[in-house]
Amino acid sequence: MPLSAPPAEQAKDSALYQEVLHFYARQMRSLDEGEVADWAGTFTEDGVFRANAHPQPQEGRAAILRGATEANRKLVEQNVQRRHWLGMLQVSRNPDGSLTAHTYAQIIATPQGGKAGLELSCSCEDLLVREDGRLLVRHRQVYRDDLPRS
């Protein structure tokens, strides 16, 4: 098989892979820019956000919105710009049509007038579903690399 001709299945996956890349770029920028309603809107109504840094998950879009609002308030107070980079994306399809997406994450923080720094390195596992044509996160699990997995 010549390298120049990936199979047709691959071509379809290619569009999907790119769609997930694009989704994450929009999603994480909305969080970093403090557009917390847009951020919460990238989760399903019953979406869950778990992190090994938090004893309790955020369950439901309203809880995810409250969490982001509070986190954003602190960053504004501290005059810190955060940037969430997701990268090294792997996507696989589940039998029910949902997607599992694995990424690495860097959180970079820059205080106004100060020095940019790498705050955290994480890995992330998402369950993505499509509603009305748009991808949404139904379940996110974030693992900070500095903390035990569970």
Add this chain to the structure above:
Amino acid sequence: MPLSAPPAEQAKDSALYQEVLHFYARQMRSLDEGEVADWAGTFTEDGVFRANAHPQPQEGRAAILRGATEANRKLVEQNVQRRHWLGMLQVSRNPDGSLTAHTYAQIIATPQGGKAGLELSCSCEDLLVREDGRLLVRHRQVYRDDLPRS
């Protein structure tokens, strides 16, 4: 709509999204490798480079070339290897056929024999146009995260 079948429009966008990714990889590597003529050639003849770190924009390919030549001279003197990472790409089409592309940027600097470090975190907004089939930057606006936006 099954996840495995993004709409046809999406498939076309997929090729475009990938093209922009590839363009940035070539563009930023040319800067980092000191190929300043190649770098300047990724802007239109009347291309503009603005940054919230600089009071005056670089206007026109010749000015962009001079700016890069001077910056590169200093890096060679200091024996520092810089790497510009662009990521978290978002692309949208404008009515006139041009593209607006938003990215995050990390600038990593490594002195010869020394320690790699994150020098700057930025966000970047480009206006891209196609000339003779190739993408070019007509306008770039870089915002360092540590400085006021304007």
Add this chain to the structure above:
Amino acid sequence: MPLSAPPAEQAKDSALYQEVLHFYARQMRSLDEGEVADWAGTFTEDGVFRANAHPQPQEGRAAILRGATEANRKLVEQNVQRRHWLGMLQVSRNPDGSLTAHTYAQIIATPQGGKAGLELSCSCEDLLVREDGRLLVRHRQVYRDDLPRS
């Protein structure tokens, strides 16, 4: 040529570009997660791994496996989680059907209970081939930015 219609060749390249992105995500995660047999399996049987940090290349899958096993043992001992980010990918086709892929690399290290840090910045040049439909690395050359090229 409208921006919305990249040429058909581009569309094929798009699938290939995405395939390489996906390949690297899987490959580097297998290394970072300590799945050293999977890692070694992403090289051809006669694959070669060269780095300007090492006087001798690792030649052959068995040597690559031994190298990764030893490196992983040390990381487990030190309780350090490493993350290899490859980015800024450029891909070109060679006349014999193989691919040359250039990337930037960040190696991020996080000690358990400690602070994430950028350990190394590198650039990377791979020769990729397809065997039984899968991409494999036949030759990898890594250049640490802090060390002389040769």
